[in-house]
C-alpha cells in the first residue's frame with residue numbers, strides 16, 4: 001500500500017526514532033519530553049532548553065578524547081573549555097560547570113560574568129580561563145585584574161602583537177600567555193587569511209624578541225581555530241597539520257609551551273540524517289597531533305578544545321503554531337507561523353544555517369511541500385530547505401484525528417548563538433554592548449543640538465538578562 005503519511009516519509013528516509021526524537025500517539029517527544037504537554041501548558045511560541053543534554057555532550061567528548069589518547073599512548077592531558085559566547089545564560093554556564101569544565105571568554109563583559117561565577121563558587125582561582133578575542137583596553141584591564149588578584153590559570157591569548165603592551169603595563173607579577181595563529185580561510189571564502197590571530201610568519205620572531213626574553217611572561221598555549229568547523233576535509237587536516245608544526249617550532253623557542261588549543265567547531269546534528277563520526281574524527285585529531293610531534297621529537301601537548309555549539313546547541317528548541325495556510329499560486333504553499341524566523345533563528349536567515357525542522361503533532365496526516373513563513377514584514381523571513389533536501393515537507397493541517405487542533409512546528413538544536421544574535425532581552429553577540437545613542441535635532445531657534453538618548457550598555461544590564469543578578 002502506498003502511504004503518504006508524514007510519519008512514513010521520515011521513517012523511510014532516516015533512522016527513526018533516533019537519539020532525542022521519538023513519537024507517542026502521533027506527537028513528537030524531544031529527549032523524553034512530550035512537547036504537546038508543554039504547548040498545552042504554556043502556549044506558543046515557546047523556546048526550551050533541555051539542560052541534561054549539556055552534561056551528556058561534555059561527557060561524550062571528554063570520553064572520546066581521553067580514550068583516543070589512551071589507546072594511542074598520547075601523553076598529554078585533555079581540557080574541555082566552554083566557549084561562553086555560544087550561550088551566556090547563567091543556567092547554561094552553571095550546568096556546564098557541574099562537569100569539571102574550564103572557561104573561554106571573548107569580550108570584556110565576559111569577565112564580569114566570570115567574577116559572578118567566582119562569587120557564587122562555581123569556579124575558583126585554579127579554573128583555567130582562556131581569554132580570546134580582540135582586546136579592548138577595558139577587556140585587557142579586567143583580565144589583568146584577575147591575574148593580579150591571584151587567578152592562577154588565566155591565559156590571555158594574543159590576537160595581535162600590540163596586545164602584549166597591555167600585559168607589559170598592567171600585570172604586576174608573572175602571567176601566562178597564549179598566541180592565536182591566523183589560519184588560512186577555506187578556498188571559497190572572500191579572504192585568504194583569517195582576521196583573527198597573528199600572521200604565522202611573524203610568530204617565531206615575535207616570541208623570541210618579546211616573550212621569551214621577558215621574565216614576566218610564560219607562553220603556555222598555541223591557539224588555532226578553523227571557523228568553518230571540524231570536518232573530515234583536506235582543508236581541515238591541512239590547517240591542523242600547520243598548527244602542530246607551528247607548535248613544535250614554537251616549543252623549541254619557548255619551552256614553557258605545553259598546550260595546543262584547537263578551538264571550537266565540533267558539529268551538531270542539523271538534520272535527522274547527520275552522519276558525523278565523532279569517534280573517528282577525535283581519534284584522527286589525536287593521532288595527527290601525536291605523529292606530527294613524534295616526527296619533530298617534541299613532547300605532545302595538552303589538548304584544549306572550546307566547543308560552544310557542540311556543548312549547548314542540541315539542548316535548545318523553538319516551537320511555533322501554524323496560524324494559517326496561504327496558497328499564493330499553484331506551486332507555492334505557505335505555513336505562516338506565530339513569530340519571526342529572522343529574530344528567533346537568525347543564523348537561518350543570516351548565514352543559511354539549517355536546523356532540524358519537525359512537526360510536533362499530526363505525524364499520521366499526509367504530507368505536502370510547504371514554505372514556512374514568519375509574520376514579520378520581511379520577504380526573507382522564511383525557511384524552505386533542509387540539509388538533505390532543497391524542499392520542506394510537513395503534514396497537512398486538519399486531518400482525521402483532532403482536525404481542529406492547530407499544527408505545531410519545532411526547530412531543534414537551536415541552543416547555541418541564536419539568543420545572543422537576535423538580541424534576546426537586550427543581550428548581544430559576544431556580549432559586545434550597544435553603543436551610546438546620540439540624538440541630533442534642531443531647537444526652536446534652528447540651532448543644531450545634540451543630546452545623549454541612551455548610555456552605552458553596562459555589564460549589569462546584560463548580566464541581569466542572563467540570570468546572574
Ligand SMILES: Cc1ncc(COP(=O)(O)O)c(C=O)c1O
Nearest residue numbers: 083263264265266306307308309
Ligand atoms: C575562538 C573561538 N573558540 C571557540 C568558538 C566556538 O565555536 P563553536 O561554537 O563552533 O564550537 C569560537 C566561535 O566563534 C571561537 O571564535
